[in-house]
Amino acid sequence: MVEPPVRFGILGCANIARKVSRAILLAPNSTITAIGSRSLEKATSFAKENGFPASAKVFGSYDAVLDDPEVDAVYIPLPTSLHLSWAVLAAQKKKHVLLEKPVALNVKELDVILEACESSGVQFMDATMWAHHPRTAKMKEYLSGSASFGQLKAVHSIFSFVGGPDFLNSNIRVKPDLDALGALGDTGWYCAHAILWAADYELPKFVTALSPEYNEAGVILSCGASLRWEDGKIATFYCSFLTVLTMDITLVGTKGNLRVNDFVLPSKEDAATFYVTSYSRDWPKENNVATDLPQEALMVKEFASLVGSIKGLGSKPEKKWPNISRKTQVVVDAVKASIDKGFEPVEVVS
Amino acid sequence: MVEPPVRFGILGCANIARKVSRAILLAPNSTITAIGSRSLEKATSFAKENGFPASAKVFGSYDAVLDDPEVDAVYIPLPTSLHLSWAVLAAQKKKHVLLEKPVALNVKELDVILEACESSGVQFMDATMWAHHPRTAKMKEYLSGSASFGQLKAVHSIFSFVGGPDFLNSNIRVKPDLDALGALGDTGWYCAHAILWAADYELPKFVTALSPEYNEAGVILSCGASLRWEDGKIATFYCSFLTVLTMDITLVGTKGNLRVNDFVLPSKEDAATFYVTSYSRDWPKENNVATDLPQEALMVKEFASLVGSIKGLGSKPEKKWPNISRKTQVVVDAVKASIDKGFEPVEVVS
Known part of the structure; x- marks a missing residue:
């Protein structure tokens, strides 16, 4: 049926x-x-x-x-x-x-x-x-391999694009009454999500914001952040409406690393690529993952x-999907709280 | 003559x-x-x-x-x-x-x-x-182009390699009486240098350390750091003896970005590659720079x-070379000072 x-x-x-x-x-x-x-x-x-x-x-x-x-x-x-x-x-x-x-x-x-x-x-x-692209599942398979990637130690993510003059003047994403979180809520959402994905959705212990830039209405146009977990793992990200289109995740593990340069939106609709360096020979340097439907x-x-x-x-x-959304929001909130506290580390409370 | x-x-x-x-x-x-x-x-x-x-x-x-x-x-x-x-x-x-x-x-x-x-x-x-490889000069030429790269906003660098059991037991770089700075002085030196190079050797205003790991003698085996400048520019790095060989610089500017994945030691002796995304068409995505001598x-x-x-x-x-060494040491010292102060931001004093 x-x-x-x-x-x-x-x-x-x-x-x-x-x-x-x-x-x-x-x-x-x-x-x-x-x-x-x-x-x-x-x-x-x-x-x-x-x-x-x-x-x-x-x-x-x-x-x-x-x-x-x-x-x-x-x-x-x-x-x-x-x-x-x-x-x-x-x-x-x-x-x-x-x-x-x-x-x-x-x-x-x-x-x-x-x-x-x-x-x-x-x-x-x-x-x-991007969470639904088969590349994402394939990358997770690589990351989960204790022989190929080992233990995750450091993550970095960047998502930025240049909002031109029209965007910076009138887009809803730079209006305090519409999308008050600005670039942190927009491109930063993807960075926070990617970092949590890499960490198997374990929340960090502390989050510290770094150097936001604002528009005249006080909306964030760019910012950085660092995250640390109890096991010593760290992550950093940069999100922005002010710099050229960049969509990176870089993961460093004890036995392998992983780089992807178009994680938010693959450059082609029918396939996507990620790059690894690994002790294990099971994974080629360049991995292409085909998809029959766009993400x-x-x-x-x-x-x-x-x-x-x-x-x-x-x-x-x-429950998986609302849980992921909630954890991502918790991290975004913690970055915002750190900004509001003058860039102090903020303890993450679930 | x-x-x-x-x-x-x-x-x-x-x-x-x-x-x-x-x-x-x-x-x-x-x-x-x-x-x-x-x-x-x-x-x-x-x-x-x-x-x-x-x-x-x-x-x-x-x-x-x-x-x-x-x-x-x-x-x-x-x-x-x-x-x-x-x-x-x-x-x-x-x-x-x-x-x-x-x-x-x-x-x-x-x-x-x-x-x-x-x-x-x-x-x-x-x-x-790596400072002497012609790739480095070519990358600087790209970065200096206001039409190609624009203004630098964010830098990330990683240099790590796996020190195996022998290295972690007996190498001078993990001995407190020989190389007390551990991974921060060794691989972190390259990250700090690369970041300063990207920033035209302008010192950051604040440096904050992130989650070091130590050996039993208290020598740093891995750590992260974030740096910020008065103009809002940020940089982050991760240096380690505990994760797979990774040698990245990622730079994000208002008009272009730059990625290099073997900055410390190019994978070939006679040429080296860097990757850019740019509004300017003068720079191909992949740039190969030949050299007649190894770096x-x-x-x-x-x-x-x-x-x-x-x-x-x-x-x-x-004076250029001692000045670069000194600024790199100043940044390394600031990371160490931040660790010693419980990961507080340390104001960088030249």
Whole structure:
């Protein structure tokens, strides 16, 4: 028996929603049922420009999407300051929630969202695409090999891109009332996530922020951070809207290292590469991992598969994904707290 | 008129002296005139095994080398704790000084060495080989391009190798009475130097150490550090004897980035590669820089050329090299001070 596809509603016409709409249409187990925007005209154009099925409904409000009984799940690409209210309302209306990152302004807000999802029995996932690329699983296989990589000792990650003058003037990600975490919440989210992924999602003990740069409204445009764990492992990262596109993870272990230079967005859609140096000969220096679907479609496929199991089989929501989002938010919050305390080390509390 | 070659004396038979002996013989303007060891037998074997000219003298003491009027310059690969006495004595005997790194246990000691060199009018240089590879100059050319790289914002460097059980038991670099700075003085020296090189040798304002690991005698086997400058630029590094061979510099600028994965020792002798991403099309992604001599021979050639100018033309010693050594030592000292202060940020004082 083929399960019916998971029916998505989309809240808003953000730029990133173009990519995720395509992903929903590419994934084998999902479809777009509705889009809502405060402007019906904008939603209509968006649906047309992005090849929505003729059956897709177009609404002039977000509420209408949440009230549509034919919508199983919502994708929420709204500004971060709106996540709390709309994600909670979506969960209360029994919609599964695929939420753009940063998922919340802080972990306190996130906990309200996660509690709403849990009490409604809906799946939560944040829209961090690279986590779903098969390269990510292959890299983890390499890292888990005690003969190939050994014990992890140090991690470094960079994610930066140049927000041009338009971006720095008007993008929601530099507006204190919309995405108050700025580059830390945007590109820093990926660095924090990558570091936690490398550390098997063990939270660090201390986090210290380093030299943020701000815009006139006080939003972070770039910053660094260092993290340390009780076992002596360390990580450092740099996130920025002010420097050229760079997307690095470098991991150093007792027997091997790993480098990837396009971790957020592979330079090709159908394959991605990572580089290792290792005592073990089982791993070539350059490892290419093919994928039949782009990583954003694999993300939608995984999310829709979990939703399908809940709908069709009565399964419980998968806790792995909200747990990863929460730990990432905890690290982002700790960097922010360290900045607020004049760059003192902040003890990480789960 | 062809200048006569600069005549080197070598103090001790350290392993690294094999490589530098070969470099002295490869360089067009230098030769080996003498070697001294506390064991005449060891020095004799060393001279034979490393193809010294038949005319090279073999001495059973370091003093004999310093007293030989046919020696113009000495290469000192002794343990760091012996640098102060032997480098000062060499300078007093009017020998030019090529000194292994770390050049001293701290900047106070280094200043005594540098003052001795200055008052004797002899050239000082530390034996950091990669600084002399033409790749290094080519990378600097890329970094200096405002159209290609823009403004430097973040640097990360890693230099680690696995010291096996023998190394960790008995190498001079893990002995508190010989090389008390451990991995920080050894591999960390290269990271600090690389970061300063990237920052055009401007000292950072603050340095903070991160999670050192020690051996039973309290010598550092690995550690991290973060550095920040007044203009907001940051750098981080990781140095270690405990993780797989990794030799990275990653630089992020407003218009370009640069990555090199074998900065300390290029994987080939006749060419070396660095990678860039840049707005400017003048620089390909992969840049290969050929060299007619290995980097250690280019180091000797540069040192001998400066010595030749002093001897032949009465030139003053070149201050660039002692200045770089001193700034590197200042950063290493600051990391050590931060460790001693419980990982507080240490203000860097030149």
